[in-house]
Amino acid sequence: MRIILNDKLHKIGYFDNRNDSVNLCINAQKINLVDEGSYTSKFVGIKPVNTSNGDALKLTFEITNEQEGKRNRVNGLCGTYLHPESKLYKWLSAIKGSEFAIDEEVDITQLIGLECVISVVHTESNGRTFANVMDVSRLDDSDDVPF
Numbered sequence: 637m638r639i640i641l642n643d644k645l646h647k648i649g650y651f652d653n654r655n656d657s658v659n660l661c662i663n664a665q666k667i668n669l670v671d672e673g674s675y676t677s678k679f680v681g682i683k684p685v686n687t688s689n690g691d692a693l694k695l696t697f698e699i700t701n702e703q704e705g706k707r708n709r710v711n712g713l714c715g716t717y718l719h720p721e722s723k724l725y726k727w728l729s730a731i732k733g734s735e736f737a738i739d740e741e742v743d744i745t746q747l748i749g750l751e752c753v754i755s756v757v758h759t760e761s762n763g764r765t766f767a768n769v770m771d772v773s774r775l776d777d778s779d780d781v782p783f
């Protein structure tokens with residue numbers, strides 16, 4: 637996915653999946669609920685989703701606890717607008733480790749695998765508790781990360 641950032645408000649528009657076929661495999665597995673807090677993590681994916689508020693992007697991060705060998709994934713939602721004041725811009729800049737220049741071409745897939753710090757919070761919905769990414773910051777912005 638390639639986008640170009642400029643000083644105008646832009647919406648990333650690639651939500652047409654009519655020609656794509658999707659195979660689903662459902663696995664019954666226990667999901668580890670990540671505790672609230674800040675964690676060093678890797679950015680591992682981005683996916684367009686449709687929410688009750690409209691189109692959004694789901695960013696996925698992986699936290700690895702080397703001692704237990706567990707890998708926990710946590711998601712966060714951003715709007716599809718890429719503008720210097722948007723959450724998407726702030727999160728992608730944190731993952732990249734620096735801000736984007738005006739008119740810079742951005743290939744988001746090149747950010748996959750980069751480390752950052754995520755802030756995880758719990759939310760309740762329909763009697764279930766979910767761990768969600770609330771904020772993303774540069775790796776060198778935090779010295780008190782548990783992993």
